[in-house]
Amino acid sequence: MLRWLTAGESHGPELLALLEGVPAGVPISITEIQADLARRKLGYGRGGRMKFEQDEITLSSGIRHGYTIGSPVGIRIQNTEWPKWTEVMSPEPVGDEVFETGRGRRLTRPRPGHADLVGMQKYGFDEARPALERASARETAARVALGAVAKKLLAELGVRTVSHTVAIGDVHVPEDASWPVADDVEYLDTDPVRCLDAETSAAMVAKIDETRHNGDTIGGVTEVLVYGLPPGIGSYVHWDRRLDSRLAGALMSIQAIKSVEIGDGLETTRRPGSQAHDPLYAVDGKIHRAADRAGGIEGGMTTGTVLRARVGMKPIATVPHALHTVDVSTGENATAFHQRSDVCAVPASGVVAEAMTALVIANSLLEKFGGDSLEEVRRNIRGYLDAIPATLQTSDELVDPSDLDLDTLDDESMGDSRSEWKV
Template identity: 70%
Template sequence: MLRVLTAGESHGPELVAIMEGLPSGVPISLDDIRADLARRKLGYGRGSRMKFEEDELAISGGVRHGLSMGSPIALRIGNTEWPKWVEVMSPEPVELTEKSRGRGAALTRPRPGHADLVGMQKYAFDESRPILERASARETAARVALGTLARSFLAELGIRLVSHTLSIGPVRVPDDAELPTPDDVDTLDADPLRCFDPETSARMVAEVDAARRDGDTLGGIVEVLAYGLPPGLGSHVHWDRRLDGKLAQAIMSIQAIKGVEVGDGFETTRRRGSAAHDELFATGDGITRGSDRAGGTEGGMSTGTVLRVRAGMKPIATVPHSLRTVDVATGDTATAHHQRSDVCAVPAAGVVAEAMVAIVLAESVLEKFGGDSIGETRRNLTSYLASIPETLRTTSASEAALLSDDLA
């Protein structure tokens, strides 16, 4: 069983991330985690905070000489901006100095679209600082770090992931556009919006520029693709064991995500049944699907084809215009606090979504195949694929079996 926890606040001294259940022998690299943390800051339309706020990464336990030990892995992501917030975010009661009084002013004008007002109601606070600090998307840095661990584990089994941007506001990649593969990550990361279609990317940049001029913000859609999955992850027997259900929950838990699709998702609802499903055909290499509209899952289980999961991100709620709100200290109409200056954070959402999909897939792999070491998990996966009768094998499963033979 794989368990993950994060702790820490946006302007606190550090974020803490813990992963329990990762088998021993998985390569763990500080440089790889740092690279993914840097990828989380990518994207045209990000604010100045991404430039001056550095992530100081350290491993506190669970890794020795570059390999996981099977014990819980603890990561710390220090915030270089912490010295400016020591008094405001002090765990001990303090008297604010003149220098800290501005930052420490009570935030009594909750921001529409954020957790501010509901969090104040739920946790009985008269200002939003204690809410927005934890609700902040800064927490996703810890998730991305944990996702790097999960992706390293999956890579040892021949499972690789890639994310890309499908749309920014009304600008969307054509339906017939080529899908990226894990070998295209560097190309995607070099693109301003992490879009795999250059022409669409240029139109996205123009859309971000227009929103910035108008003092507005943009949302969009990202897609995560997982290659090399075996068939049979997840289960149809209970609602909480369905792979697509787990993926949907994980993606929806990301700040600002308001919708999830697997495969063709909502587009499938506009088709007739004869054009909505993936027909099966017999080939010399096994059973193959004539299409991949289902996006790699059927009946709550992976099919062995490419997994496709999409996430819809709303426009950033902290609009430079400052939306109308109520000052809860006075009851008067007011404008909301302005905490950040991003126009668009959709490309970063793709990196976070990729991390969450990796964590869910790693958990599902361990649920199916177990293993206290990566070698044991690999042997169990190889044995499972080899045990599928010839009459039931799909072409993708045959490829996975060959790959597992190479890994054994």
Template identity: 70%
Template sequence: MLRVLTAGESHGPELIAVMEGLPSGVPLLAEDIQADLQRRKLGYGRGSRMKFEQDELTISGGVRHGLTLGSPIALRIGNTEWPKWTEVMNPAPVELTEKSRGRGAALTRPRPGHADLVGMQKYDFDEARPILERASARETAARVALGAVARAFLAELGIRLVSHTLSIGPVRVPDDAPVPTPDDVAALDADPLRCFHPETSERMVAEVDDTRKEGDTVGGIVEVLAYGLPPGLGSHVHWDRRLDGKLAQALMSIQAIKGVEVGDGFETTRRRGSAAHDELFVTSDGIARGSDRAGGTEGGMSTGTVLRVRAGMKPIATVPHALRTVDVATGETAAAHHQRSDVCAVPAAGVVAEAMVAITLADVVLEKFGGDSVKETRRNLTAYVDGIAESLRTSAQPVDLAHDLAL
């Protein structure tokens, strides 16, 4: 079982990420984690902050000579902007100098769509700085770093992930478009919106341009696919052990995510039952499903087919044309505080979603197969798959009804 913890504020000296429970023997290099931190900055429509945040990574514990030790993994992501914020975010009581007073001014106009107002109520603050610093999506850098660790573990078991952008605002990839595989990550990262459909990507760029011209922001939908999963991860026996439930919680915890679906999700609710489920057929490769509507889970467990989950991101709430709010210091209507922001951060949300799915899958893999070393985990997984009765073995690929059943 994995335990994951992040700490730190947006303009603090660093973010801290800790993962406990990962087996020993997983190959892990700082440059691999750093590469994922750079991927988090990708995407057309990002703001200026992505250009000067360096995300200086240090592995502080749990790794020796490129291999995990089985002890807690500790990561530090330094904030290169910290020298500008040493007074405003100092943990000790300090008097702000003239230079820092503007940056450290009380934020008494909470921003709609953010944690500002509710956080001030809950934690008894009279301004939003203590809330927005931790609520900021900057925290996702720590999640992406831990996701890279989880993906390195999963890769040792033959499990690989990929994420891509399905929609930006009203512009969406056609339903019949091909989906990417893990071998397509480089091509996806080279696309301005991390979209696997070139014609749609061009329209997405135009949508972002139009949004920027209007002084607004735009959201969208990302999809994460996991290849190589065995059947039986998760469980039907209790609500908190269901794989789809764990995935939904993990994805909904990402800042600005407002909806999650597994497989065809909400589209399935518009179908009749006869067209909503994946029928089973006998093939030369074992039992195969005739479609992939369920997205790789049934009854709260992985089916052994490709796992497919989607997350919907709302438009960023920090709108250049500041939204109306109330100045809690005066009680009067005012324009909300405006921090630096992106027009569109959906491509980055895909990278973060990929990280959260990786962490979730690593957790359920260890719940099912255990192991203090990755070799032990691999032996346990292999023994489990080999022990499935011949009559119950399934194919990882949906059957081609027009071709395979005719043979």
């Protein structure tokens, strides 16, 4: 099983990331991790910080000569802006003069929508700086770095991920739009909002421009798709082993994420049962599904079809037209302090969601198959799939029932199942 931890503050000297449980033999290069960190900065509507904030990484442990060695993988992400913050974020005591002007000024006007006020209440701070430094989305850089390792492990096992933007504000992709595949990642990363549909992408860019002009921020929805998963990852036997439960918790933990949907999610709740699920058909000796409304998960377990998870990101809470707040040092009404902010970070949230999805799936996959080396995990997966009886073998390909010859289904063959539900 995988375990991961991150540490570090937004303006501290570095972020630390630790991933335990990676099998030996997974090829890892610093270039690949760096590339994913660069993807995290993508997207139209980002603020100036993305332009000068460099992610200089060091692989501190767990990798030798380009391959994991079974010990914990340690990654350091240095903050190139640290020299400007050495006094404000010093681990050693500093003089009161540091807090009188500039960066060190005490932040006593908490920003609505952030962790500022509640963090001060919970941990006994008299200003917001200690809370916002750790609560900042800067921490997601460490998650993306660890996710890059998890994605590499999954890729070696034939599992690939892709994320894309499906909505920004009230602009969304058409309901019948095609799902992106893993080979579309390069195209998506060159699109300004990481949207597969060019017409929708242009409308999203216009929406962001309109929001910027209004001095506001805007949220949206991204979707992660995972291809190549075997059936049976996760379990129905306990709440905390259900894969959809784990995914929901991990994705909801991303800063500013307010909703998670698996498959068709809320849309499924608006449908009658006859149109909400994925019928099964026997085709060429295998069981096929006619749709993937469930998003590749049934009963808390992967079905072997495409896994789909959507995350909804709220508008960034640091609004240029500062929101009303209270100065906790005086008890008087005030406007919130304003720091650098993005107009929209939805495209980048998909990259972070990819990382968290990969970590959760890799963990559940290793929980199911185990193995101290990559090759051992491969053998265990092959053995499991080969042991599934022929009558239970499934395909990841969806079928159109209208293309099938279903004349053999008569009332007698379906009678028992129908009569059970008669009133």
